Amino acid sequence: MKTQTHTYLDRRLFQMLLVFYLVAYIIDFIGTILIYNQDESSEVALDQLAIQYVILFVSKLSYILVALSLTQSFFKKGALHIWIVLIHLALAALLSFFTAFIGLLVDVELFSRTTQITGESIYIRGLGGMSFNFFMYFSMIAIVYAYYYFQRKKTDDLRTTTLKAELLDSKIRALQAQLNPHFLFNSLNDISSLIDEDKTKAQNAIADLSDLLRKTLSLKNSKLIPLRDELQLLNTYAKMEKLRYDDKWEFIKSIPDGLEQILVPPLLFQPLLENIFKHGFSEQHQRVKTLLHLRRTTEFLEIDLINNGKTLESEPPIIGNGIGNILERLDSLFPGNFEFEISNITMRDTIFNGPVVSINLKLPLIKNTNTI
Amino acid sequence: MKVLVVDDEKLARKRILQILQHAEDIELHEASSGTEAVSIIESLHPDILFLDIKMTDFSGFEVLKKIEKFIMPVTIFVTAYDDYAIEAFEIQAVDYVLKPYKKNRVFDALARAIQKIEIKQKSNHYDEMHSKLVQLFKHLDDTKKTEESYLDKIVLKVGKKYVFARTKDIKYITSSAYYAELFMKDGKKHLYRTSMTALMERLNPDSFLRLNRSTIVQIHQIKEVISEGYGDYCVVMKDDTKLNVSKSYRTSVIQQLNLRKP
Numbered sequence: 001m002k003t004q005t006h007t008y009l010d011r012r013l014f015q016m017l018l019v020f021y022l023v024a025y026i027i028d029f030i031g032t033i034l035i036y037n038q039d040e041s042s043e044v045a046l047d048q049l050a051i052q053y054v055i056l057f058v059s060k061l062s063y064i065l066v067a068l069s070l071t072q073s074f075f076k077k078g079a080l081h082i083w084i085v086l087i088h089l090a091l092a093a094l095l096s097f098f099t100a101f102i103g104l105l106v107d108v109e110l111f112s113r114t115t116q117i118t119g120e121s122i123y124i125r126g127l128g129g130m131s132f133n134f135f136m137y138f139s140m141i142a143i144v145y146a147y148y149y150f151q152r153k154k155t156d157d158l159r160t161t162t163l164k165a166e167l168l169d170s171k172i173r174a175l176q177a178q179l180n181p182h183f184l185f186n187s188l189n190d191i192s193s194l195i196d197e198d199k200t201k202a203q204n205a206i207a208d209l210s211d212l213l214r215k216t217l218s219l220k221n222s223k224l225i226p227l228r229d230e231l232q233l234l235n236t237y238a239k240m241e242k243l244r245y246d247d248k249w250e251f252i253k254s255i256p257d258g259l260e261q262i263l264v265p266p267l268l269f270q271p272l273l274e275n276i277f278k279h280g281f282s283e284q285h286q287r288v289k290t291l292l293h294l295r296r297t298t299e300f301l302e303i304d305l306i307n308n309g310k311t312l313e314s315e316p317p318i319i320g321n322g323i324g325n326i327l328e329r330l331d332s333l334f335p336g337n338f339e340f341e342i343s344n345i346t347m348r349d350t351i352f353n354g355p356v357v358s359i360n361l362k363l364p365l366i367k368n369t370n371t372i
Numbered sequence: 373m374k375v376l377v378v379d380d381e382k383l384a385r386k387r388i389l390q391i392l393q394h395a396e397d398i399e400l401h402e403a404s405s406g407t408e409a410v411s412i413i414e415s416l417h418p419d420i421l422f423l424d425i426k427m428t429d430f431s432g433f434e435v436l437k438k439i440e441k442f443i444m445p446v447t448i449f450v451t452a453y454d455d456y457a458i459e460a461f462e463i464q465a466v467d468y469v470l471k472p473y474k475k476n477r478v479f480d481a482l483a484r485a486i487q488k489i490e491i492k493q494k495s496n497h498y499d500e501m502h503s504k505l506v507q508l509f510k511h512l513d514d515t516k517k518t519e520e521s522y523l524d525k526i527v528l529k530v531g532k533k534y535v536f537a538r539t540k541d542i543k544y545i546t547s548s549a550y551y552a553e554l555f556m557k558d559g560k561k562h563l564y565r566t567s568m569t570a571l572m573e574r575l576n577p578d579s580f581l582r583l584n585r586s587t588i589v590q591i592h593q594i595k596e597v598i599s600e601g602y603g604d605y606c607v608v609m610k611d612d613t614k615l616n617v618s619k620s621y622r623t624s625v626i627q628q629l630n631l632r633k634p
Contacts, residue, residue: 181453182426186381189452189471193387246382248428281428286405318566318574319527324536327527331534339532 013147017140021061024136029053052106059102060095060133064140067091092137099133100126159332163223166329167266173325174216174267183240190243205243212236216267223333224263226368227294227301231255234269234292241277248286249277252351254293261368262301265329271322272305272359280309280357291351296365303361311344311355330363337364373486376401376418378409378435379450380427384471388422388450391478398482406430410438413445420485421445422469426452446488448481522576526554528562537562539575543593544609547586555613557593581628583607584618597631605631 029050036049071087100122107113115121187209194202215233219225238251273290280288288309295302319327323342330338339362347356375398379385385402392400401416403409406429413421413435425432432449439445449468466488467481526542528535543555547568554562564571572582582588595610605617605625617625625631 185452185471186384189387189473190381190383192472193383193390196390197383197386243383244381245428248380283407283429286407286429314566314570316529316565318523318570320521320574321524324523324525324527327534328525328536331536336532 010147013144016147017065017143018061020143021057021064021136021140024139025053025057028132048111051110052103055106056099056102060099060136063095063098064137067095067137068141068144088138088141092134093130095137096130096133097122097126099129163329163332164221166325166332167221167223170267170271170325170329171216171219173322174270175213179213183244186244187240194243205240208236208239208243212240219266223265224366225266226260227262227264228260230264230266230268233267234273237270238273241273245277248281248288250287250289252289252291254291256295259294259296259301262296263366263368264301264363265326265333268326269305271326275320275322276307276309280307282310285309289351299365300362301365303359303363305359305361306347306352306356308352308354308356311357312342315343317342334364338362373397373420373489374399374401374416374418375420375422375482376403376409376412376416376445377422378403378406378427378432379422379424380405380429381424384424384450387472388478391475392482395479395482406432406435409435413439413443417443418445419489420482421447422450422481423447424450446485448485521574523574526562526564528564535562537564539579540590542590543611544587544589544613544615545571577628581625582621583615583625584621587615589615591629594629597629 032049032053033046036046071084071091101117103125104115104117104121107115108117187205191202191205191209194205212233215236242249242251269292276288276290285308288307290305290307293304293306319342327340330340339360341358341360343358344355345358346354347358348354375392377385377388377392377400379388382404385404389400389402392398401412401418403412406427409423412418423432423435432451436444436447447465449465450471451468452471466485469477469481523539525539526537528537537554537556541557543557545555545568546553550565550567552564552566552568552571554564556562568582568586568588572580572588575588579591580588581591581594589607589609593610594607595612596608598606598608600606603622605622607615607617607625609615
């Protein structure tokens with residue numbers, strides 16, 4: 001709540017409102033003086049007029065600022081637009097009568113005029129000042145809304161730009177990983193070997209490698225892609241790694257049906273798998289088994305990537321650039337609304353029996369609405 | 373002549389074996405990992421080794437390091453990428469072959485190896501190879517970390533929120549208990565649960581310098597180094613923080629900052 005009012009009465013906005021209000025008021029005051037000089041029958045002294053203006057300036061400004069602060073907290077909760085308009089109209093009308101009341105109060109208490117403060121006198125005086133007060137109130141409201149609109153647009157634009165940059169960055173990184181000389185030349189060498197052994201397999205491997213490069217190259221700059229596409233990309237990549245590591249690497253997938261249309265950020269899985277090839281093997285870990293398990297809950301898509309390779313040396317581990325980039329991208333996409341955990345655990349089930357490195361990722365469930 | 377083919381990728385092994393089976397007077401063996409290679413070399417005493425450099429358990433160089441001098445085979449390195457090529461020549465390998473390769477290239481390498489065994493005295497080869505290996509390992513330790521393994525950001529989790537602290541925006545890092553405190557250029561301070569040694573390993577040594585057990589500084593953020601006499605130094609950062617250089621890190625600090633003795 002404190003931070004909300006803080007952002008609401010932003011210093012720059014406050015200054016802008018103050019300057020606008022002051023200028024409008026001074027213009028009004030000058031106008032009044034010009035009329036005063038013309039009208040010789042006036043009973044009011046000039047100094048009294050000035051005092052009245054200052055008092056009204058302060059009280060009106062306070063009223064508007066309080067009104068803005070109060071209404072803002074309602075609207076933050078997402079009230080209907082019609083209510084917002086009605087409440088502002090009521091507050092603008094009330095401002096006029098409030099000003100009338102203060103004006104009468106000043107007349108009676110300070111200048112000892114004989115006027116009486118009654119409902120009728122407030123009503124009549126309020127109606128007289130209605131147009132100026134309405135104009136003043138709505139101008140200030142307009143400034144507030146415009147200010148926040150542009151500010152939000154600015155942060156939105158910035159977010160979009162950052163996301164685009166991050167996506168491009170991960171695309172380049174994925175391509176770099178695929179064009180990584182060890183991955184590329186070893187894959188080509190394996191294909192070369194396959195030609196002797198099984199011509200069809202060799203041809204298929206060439207198609208797979210081409211597919212992988214093509215799919216990565218042709219990834220559009222969309223922030224999210226259907227899980228089906230992301231899994232296809234992963235499968236092609238996994239096939240190439242499987243060709244290289246053969247029986248040293250076993251990849252098990254447990255993916256229930258019906259998740260295909262859930263949207264996920266592209267190139268999410270590949271860096272996670274690369275990590276296993278980078279860090280998972282060791283003298284004691286000649287064979288590595290990896291399980292990718294997906295499931296949906298009411299709010300999240302849960303991704304578990306478990307492997308029985310070399311365990312983490314420190315917990316929490318120092319997160320490297322590959323996973324760091326994923327986290328940064330997720331943080332821009334779903335700020336505060338995703339979970340990531342990497343840890344050493346012990347598993348005893350039909351797949352694993354012993355220490356494993358477990359990555360658990362929870363992403364908000366976003367469905368592809370285009371296809372519905 | 374006994375030839376051992378070492379590669380952790382099955383298809384890569386098969387490819388060489390397929391080519392070599394046409395060569396005459398050769399007895400072929402294979403090993404699928406560094407560990408297996410060492411034990412086969414020790415029991416079989418092969419004459420020629422086709423050795424993959426980058427394997428999942430350990431490197432081809434490490435295989436050679438574990439081999440006794442008197443059974444060192446004549447070695448041909450096989451690699452997908454020639455970032456190790458110079459090292460391979462420095463340790464007097466007969467040849468190195470880049471993947472993927474043509475049949476004739478493998479035969480050439482084999483012929484060169486056989487020639488070396490026939491002409492040169494084997495013992496000379498062992499001696500040369502072994503002393504070069506020692507040099508190589510010194511060199512490899514220094515250059516082991518490649519650019520990409522240095523962190524370009526440190527990922528911190530604060531409650532449910534993530535903070536990405538760019539390493540280039542770090543002024544200096546001090547440690548307190550189990551935490552490293554990152555002092556950033558924008559005046560922010562982050563707590564990061566790690567040891568200074570583990571962190572230093574992941575920071576680019578061209579940009580970061582360790583001053584003492586509990587301080588790492590960004591070199592570009594140093595304003596001046598003050599000699600306090602008796603070989604004591606202290607470093608003043610651009611934000612005027614003063615940090616002491618401890619005795620055990622003095623030499624590396626002087627070297628890294630190119631300081632001369634006054």
